Amino acid sequence: MTSLDFQSLLKQEKALQRVQLAQSTRTTAVQQEEEPGPTSSSSSRLSARRRDEESKVVGTKEPSPLLVKLAGRPSLDMEKMRVGNTPSIFYVPDFISGADEQQLLERIHAQASSNEWVTLRSRRLKCWGGQPGESFRPEPLPPWVDALCESLVVRGVFSEETRPNHVLLNEYQPGQGIMAHTDGPFYEPRTATLSLGSDAVMHFSPRIETSRIGRPGVETRPQASLVLRALSLVVFADDAYSRLLHSIDAVREETVGCGGSSGDVGKRGGGGVGGGAPVINGAAAGAPEGTILRRKLRVSLTFRRVRAADRGEETGGSGPEKNPAELLV
Numbered sequence: 001m002t003s004l005d006f007q008s009l010l011k012q013e014k015a016l017q018r019v020q021l022a023q024s025t026r027t028t029a030v031q032q033e034e035e036p037g038p039t040s041s042s043s044s045r046l047s048a049r050r051r052d053e054e055s056k057v058v059g060t061k062e063p064s065p066l067l068v069k070l071a072g073r074p075s076l077d078m079e080k081m082r083v084g085n086t087p088s089i090f091y092v093p094d095f096i097s098g099a100d101e102q103q104l105l106e107r108i109h110a111q112a113s114s115n116e117w118v119t120l121r122s123r124r125l126k127c128w129g130g131q132p133g134e135s136f137r138p139e140p141l142p143p144w145v146d147a148l149c150e151s152l153v154v155r156g157v158f159s160e161e162t163r164p165n166h167v168l169l170n171e172y173q174p175g176q177g178i179m180a181h182t183d184g185p186f187y188e189p190r191t192a193t194l195s196l197g198s199d200a201v202m203h204f205s206p207r208i209e210t211s212r213i214g215r216p217g218v219e220t221r222p223q224a225s226l227v228l229r230a231l232s233l234v235v236f237a238d239d240a241y242s243r244l245l246h247s248i249d250a251v252r253e254e255t256v257g258c259g260g261s262s263g264d265v266g267k268r269g270g271g272g273v274g275g276g277a278p279v280i281n282g283a284a285a286g287a288p289e290g291t292i293l294r295r296k297l298r299v300s301l302t303f304r305r306v307r308a309a310d311r312g313e314e315t316g317g318s319g320p321e322k323n324p325a326e327l328l329v
């Protein structure tokens with residue numbers, strides 16, 4: 001065995017041990033979060049407990065095979081995944097494999113008849129983890145959803161302290177989309193979305209106070225677009241989370257970059273017309289300007305952490321205030 005083989009075996013074994021540990025401590029974690037907080041001291045208690053337990057032999061329960069598989073992948077260097085000159089927008093192509101995607105889609109569609117779905121005009125959705133808001137009470141996630149959250153921590157997308165505890169599933173038929181929005185103040189300013197089943201283009205536009213819209217020099221159109229290939233993960237945080245709006249046009253077909261949406265013109269996701277904004281991850285997504293993308297049934301899973309009730313203030317970026325339009329150039 002070469003030293004490289006040995007290193008990767010060691011990594012896999014460590015990942016497996018973490019998985020077993022995570023599963024055996026999951027109940028404890030949920031109980032701790034139900035205490036007021038999580039304050040920094042409660043989350044450091046949690047990490048300390050994890051560290052203590054890590055030194056013991058753990059795991060009486062078989063870990064989920066999906067989790068073992070996902071967590072066994074190498075951890076990501078998120079800095080290398082940053083796209084364009086953007087503040088904290090990261091794109092990870094092929095975050096999962098096509099086989100993982102199939103497994104996840106089967107699981108999602110196996111539950112399709114359940115009444116947990118909320119149907120909207122432009123998509124349907126399901127959420128796990130509890131009702132975000134002032135009186136948030138975390139609810140346990142289904143094991144396969146929890147497995148995905150764990151894999152995001154193991155692979156370095158979220159820190160242990162910001163482990164996602166809330167997951168949203170959106171399902172879009174071809175021709176459906178999502179209006180320009182921010183994810184709001186109830187979450188920590190970091191969100192990760194896994195795309196399954198179809199490609200789509202996400203547009204980012206400056207968040208403008210309503211009173212300034214329409215004033216000379218105030219730009220509200222999308223300033224950048226990001227191709228979301230199936231299997232990819234997009235992460236945005238901090239200023240990109242709080243000071244930019246994101247949207248997906250409600251179209252059946254779209255042309256990357258210059259041309260904009262080529263089908264169903266006039267049936268946009270709402271709040272913005274994506275076409276024309278420069279694509280900031282064309283190379284990483286293998287989709288140069290002019291690429292035509294046809295939508296299929298798209299399912300996305302969005303992972304976030306609900307903020308502690310005592311810190312439910314508006315999420316703001318750090319550092320000096322910048323015009324949000326400047327964040328993208």
Ligand SMILES: O=C(O)CCC(=O)C(=O)O
Pocket residue numbers: 168170178183193228246248300302
């Ligand atoms: O489907 C997506 O990729 C985006 C979903 C989203 O922005 C949201 O649920 O807040």
Ligand SMILES: [Fe+2]
Pocket residue numbers: 181182183246
């Ligand atoms: Fe969103």
